[in-house]
Amino acid sequence: MHTEDFLREITAIRGLSGDEGLVADFVKAQFEPLCDEVRVDSMFNVIARKKGPGPRVMFAAHMDEIGLMVVNIEEDGSLRMGQVGGVDPRILPGQRVTVFGKKKLMGVIGAKAPHLLSDEERKKNYLREDLYVDLGMDAEKVKSLVSIGDQIQLEHRYTALQNGRVSVKTADDRACVAILYDALKRLQHIHHEADLYFVATAQEEVGSRGALTSAYSVEPDYAVALDVCHADTPGAPSTRTHKQDSLVASMGPYIHPVLRQKLVDTAKDNNITLQTAVVPRYTSTDADDIGISRAGVPTALLELPLKYMHTTVEQLDLNTLKEGGRLLAQFAAAVSSSWEDELWT
């Protein structure tokens, strides 16, 4: 499968944090022909191994997605929403959703009409609590089909824009799962000494919970977490954003400096451009938890710049994504047991 098709398909699959089973099935099926063994653990982490005699390396990208849940059904049949992960309420009015009740139901998110708002109210964004899902049905029918706790998925549309840029929901972080896939394909033709583990993790959006357990069971010598970071966006502080057209390697106390340098050297050797982000404390990615798994794991972080994170139009550059696959494959091939002596120098 082309990496782009992988991205298109995986971003469409329903997989809110805590319920990643369907995404796990897809990842397992795609990774299996490229690996020696693939298993799905009790949290839905997909752990794929490509064997080698050398050090054990874990590459991790999360596959869960943010979304909504039904928290109340009103008298008129409209649904109130709670959130799974950080959903920006500004994206919701006028948005289509899918409600997973007894069957799949399309809904439209409605809001109190602007002409019914006071001047003060009009100056403010709607709160999630004020919005509702309209299923186009009477209350009785809604109640027969929908229960409190049912999941609500935001609209999936894969939109190809100019210059190989793509807008799609859940690019955070399935675009990085696509990087894992792209690297795995390349590694079919590249020799590697390392014992490689490609892990699609669960529940990152609610606190890197899948990374915690999968790192424990993989017990890696080194790890690289892959996640998205913010690409330049109008209005956003430029100190916290990066160019869309190349990958980012973060540095700071949560990132192992030598392992990071290995990543940077590999990029240089292969003419891959890397930007630097300086993160003074936690990175808010799986890297934070993998790094303190068991006795500690030297961990680096590779990031894909994404515009409009946590919206339905998250935008990435496909070329940057593929460069990620190339870098990861080359890095996997470069890992050597000799690195152990350099780690704390």
Next chain:
Amino acid sequence: MDLKTLCEAFGPSGAEHEVRALIKEAAIKLCDDVSIDRSGNVVARKKGTDARKPSVTFAAHMDEIGFIVTGHTEDGMLRFRPIGGVDPRVVVSKWVALGKDRTKGVIGAMAIHLQTPADRERVLDYDNLFIDIGAKDSKEAEKLCPLGTYAVFDTPYTEFGDGFVAARALDDRVGCLNLLEVLKSDYAGDLCCVFVTQEEVGLRGSQGAAFHIQPDIAIILEGTAGNDLGETPSRFQVVRPGEGVAISFMDHASIADRELFVKMQDVAREQGIPHQIKRAITGGNDAGSFQQTGKGARTCVLSVPCRYIHSGNNVAKLSDIQAQGELARAFLNSL
């Protein structure tokens, strides 16, 4: 002609050429006398045989709300403004299609992670919203979407729930659809169906139409804001989707002719057509033009209740759309 095709045709106010061509083609199949007037309206006339019958015009607007490109930033983003009244709070994280080539674009916004508490509260206005087509710089953006390029929400037509539809531009392609139905009628008097331009930017096309048609009676087929869910108090639920076509007694542009207003209800009752009275004096539409242009006409407005009316997803009930067409035809037959 089906509603899906009508709703998916491009036609923000001032750029109605595509929807106009589509409607003209459909009208020609139903009527010998179809023309485009000086305001860009499609005018379909059926000459009557009985001069004692009043001349009747039915009107619906074919334009829709949308956007227009007003500038390009150094990093290739498009500045834009709404065409018609589009609350900026419904455009964040939505898809748009621009110009003749339907260039794909998205309207993003700064990620929630980067927002200050003030950012979260403040409504992003059109000075701070951008269409992103993926262009690398202003030169590329300008080449693909020059100044003045029109855009619409890129929303597919989808039927859902129990007989509801979500689509772009139900306001007022539902009226256009039913106007084509009315055109099939055999009326003994002079009948005119006019599909007007520029309703959303100030009831402009209908003024020219009213001037040259000068009917005795003008019936406007519209979409009107229906707010019946969520926190809307019952006094603001002025029309309810699912309860039939709405008959207006008054809005901000016109007061319905009393006799027509009563007659509409009588006809609906006799024919068993689901109908409701619009329980408020809100909005305004092309009836104002017909009532006040030239010697003036007697007017009445029949509307389909639409939820989220000026957003990318208008929601209406198919049975209300059908009721609008049925009542329009039954009224004509009753004259």
